[in-house]
Amino acid sequence: MRTNADCVIIGGGVIGAAVAYNLAKGGMTNCVLLESKYLSSGATGRCGGGIRQQWSTEPNAQLAMDSVRIFKTLEEELDTDIEFLQGGYLVLAYTDEDVEQFHKNFELQRRLGLDVEILQPEEIATRVVRQLNTDGVRMATYCPSDASANPFLTTKAYADAAVKLGVEIELFTPVTRILREGNRIVGVETERGIINTPRVVNAAGSHSVLLARTVGVEIPITPYRREILVTEPLERFLDPMIISFSFGIYFRQVKHGSVIGGFAYPDEKPGFNEESSVDFLTMMSHKLSFLMPALKHVKVVRQWAGLYDVTPDAQPIIGETDGVDGLFQASGFSGHGFMIAPKASSLLAQLILGQKPDLDIDRLNVRRFSEGDIDLDHSVV
Amino acid sequence: MKDDVIICRCEDITYGEIVEAIDSGLTTLDELKRVLRTGMGPCQGRTCSRLIARIITERVGGEVADMRFLLDRPPTMPVEIGILAGKNDED
Numbered sequence: 001m002r003t004n005a006d007c008v009i010i011g012g013g014v015i016g017a018a019v020a021y022n023l024a025k026g027g028m029t030n031c032v033l034l035e036s037k038y039l040s041s042g043a044t045g046r047c048g049g050g051i052r053q054q055w056s057t058e059p060n061a062q063l064a065m066d067s068v069r070i071f072k073t074l075e076e077e078l079d080t081d082i083e084f085l086q087g088g089y090l091v092l093a094y095t096d097e098d099v100e101q102f103h104k105n106f107e108l109q110r111r112l113g114l115d116v117e118i119l120q121p122e123e124i125a126t127r128v129v130r131q132l133n134t135d136g137v138r139m140a141t142y143c144p145s146d147a148s149a150n151p152f153l154t155t156k157a158y159a160d161a162a163v164k165l166g167v168e169i170e171l172f173t174p175v176t177r178i179l180r181e182g183n184r185i186v187g188v189e190t191e192r193g194i195i196n197t198p199r200v201v202n203a204a205g206s207h208s209v210l211l212a213r214t215v216g217v218e219i220p221i222t223p224y225r226r227e228i229l230v231t232e233p234l235e236r237f238l239d240p241m242i243i244s245f246s247f248g249i250y251f252r253q254v255k256h257g258s259v260i261g262g263f264a265y266p267d268e269k270p271g272f273n274e275e276s277s278v279d280f281l282t283m284m285s286h287k288l289s290f291l292m293p294a295l296k297h298v299k300v301v302r303q304w305a306g307l308y309d310v311t312p313d314a315q316p317i318i319g320e321t322d323g324v325d326g327l328f329q330a331s332g333f334s335g336h337g338f339m340i341a342p343k344a345s346s347l348l349a350q351l352i353l354g355q356k357p358d359l360d361i362d363r364l365n366v367r368r369f370s371e372g373d374i375d376l377d378h379s380v381v
Numbered sequence: 382m383k384d385d386v387i388i389c390r391c392e393d394i395t396y397g398e399i400v401e402a403i404d405s406g407l408t409t410l411d412e413l414k415r416v417l418r419t420g421m422g423p424c425q426g427r428t429c430s431r432l433i434a435r436i437i438t439e440r441v442g443g444e445v446a447d448m449r450f451l452l453d454r455p456p457t458m459p460v461e462i463g464i465l466a467g468k469n470d471e472d
Contacts, residue, residue: 038412045415152415232423232459256418276455285465296463301423302454 002032002168004196007352008188009033010175010211011203013044014151014338015330017158018345019201020167021078026353029166032195033159034188036174040155043205044338046306048228048250048260050241051147051339052089053114056105057377059315059364061112063340066359068147070342078157082149083255087239089146090119090128091379093138094246101378102141109143116143128240131294148241148252151338177214178202178327185215185326199326199352206272206309208331217321220369221309221332222270226262227280229303231295233257242291243381249287250381259295263287264308264381274305308335313374316340318348319365328352329366335380388436389429391422399433403440410434410451423459426451 006028009016012035020033035041053068055061071084093102102118109116119127119142121134128142159169170192178200179187187196202208206223234257241252251261265280281303289296311317311332321327330348333340347357368374384397394417407413410420410430419433420426434445 038409038415040415041411156416230421231462278455281455282465282467285462286467288462289466296466297461299423299459299461300456300465301459302421302425303456304454 001170001192005032006030007199008195008197009201009203012039013042013205014155014341015345016203017155018341019203019330019348021158021162022346022349023352024162024165024167026349028353031167033167033169034173034175034190035171038171039159040152043306044151044155046304047151047338049148049151051149053146054089054091054109054116054141054143055377056379057375060377061109062359063343065112065114066343067340068145071147078161080157082154082157084147084149086145086147088142088144089241091141092244094136098246099138106141114143115145116141129238131292133291133293178211180215183323183325201328201330203330205331206307215324217324219317219329219366220312223272223307224268224270224310225273225305226264226308227276227305228262229284229300231259232299232301245381276303276305310334312369314377314380316344316364317366318344318361322367388432389419391424392418394419399436403437408437408441414451420451
């Protein structure tokens with residue numbers, strides 16, 4: 001393990017791997033990425049792999065749209081298959097609140113140039129998906145350029161490309177604390193020794209809170225368990241991700257053929273619990289049987305859980321920490337880190353490299369939470 | 382062993398593919414599962430895990446007994462969504 005680095009990235013999820021790659025691509029190659037287990041063993045590897053641009057706040061929508069632009073050529077750039085597919089996202093509205101919010105979202109997204117459209121329930125079968133039960137659906141929005149990809153392959157692709165450029169990746173290397181002298185970062189202490197560095201990227205998802213605390217910094221991230229299941233593989237029949245915030249569901253068919261999906265259990269308590277529950281399995285099966293009756297005879301192969309690292313406004317915390325020079329935060333992605341990783345990591349790398357980020361990310365700095373008004377994103381599933 | 386011998390019969394993953402992945406640096410069952418899908422099929426690794434564990438030790442050393450095996454994820458056997466949803470949902 002290197003003992004001196006220009007930057008140490010903590011966390012081997014898609015964010016950490018993509019930040020490492022973008023730093024090295026920008027010329028900072030003496031970086032070390034530390035991961036306590038193996039790549040994408042945390043939230044990244046447990047996520048649904050959706051890439052949605054339909055958000056209700058401008059920063060999330062902009063980050064997602066720019067990320068899709070990067071995703072489109074990422075397989076070429078990283079020279080490997082990540083199962084990227086622009087199958088679209090169909091978002092279903094069931095309530096008055098949904099309808100009102102969807103129109104607001106539509107206005108914002110169209111203003112930003114997104115190819116989103118409003119569909120009436122009867123248009124869904126002919127335009128998007130034939131097998132969907134639209135009982136109770138008031139309207140839907142559909143964005144054909146929304147996409148999906150394989151989170152494991154994407155993280156590995158970023159990591160492999162970073163290593164080729166000179167980054168060192170140390171797996172199974174838990175960080176015990178970040179080292180600070182006065183108002184600046186001086187190193188990282190791991191279970192395998194110390195790395196001296198003036199810069200640390202805290203990209204450890206829900207565990208970022210605990211790491212920040214080792215240098216006396218509090219970041220407002222709360223972990224919530226989110227559960228998910230996967231079925232046996234089926235012949236290709238479904239291209240878009242189908243989601244609803246009020247009904248509470250997201251599901252899609254992955255390249256391998258399985259249907260993968262989940263929902264946020266409404267009474268979930270905050271905490272680091274990653275156990276699977278029978279309640280989730282039965283409730284999710286109810287939801288799937290209702291929305292797509294043909295799936296009743298399809299078998300569930302596996303269920304698991306992961307953690308959303310949720311911030312008060314459901315937007316990520318990206319940027320340097322006031323009062324601690326060299327401590328960069330890249331967490332709090334609130335369940336949508338995978339889909340905005342390409343742009344978020346590129347912007348953070350620009351900031352670390354001393355360049356002007358090509359999108360204003362100052363508003364994503366952690367200091368926003370001590371300045372009052374926050375702009376909650378309503379489009380979290 | 383011949384490269385084309387199938388080790389993971391759920392996902393049709395061969396000995397050759399597994400050796401190649403191990404040699405590329407994926408030296409745990411968890412990492413191989415996420416990249417090759419060994420252990421993601423209907424048997425959830427009950428058939429192939431011990432075989433793969435032995436191949437790992439042959440390539441990089443160590444003992445099968447010391448190896449971290451895949452977590453058991455529910456359900457134990459694949460179950461139909463309609464059955465999990467309960468009979469009340471049948472139409």
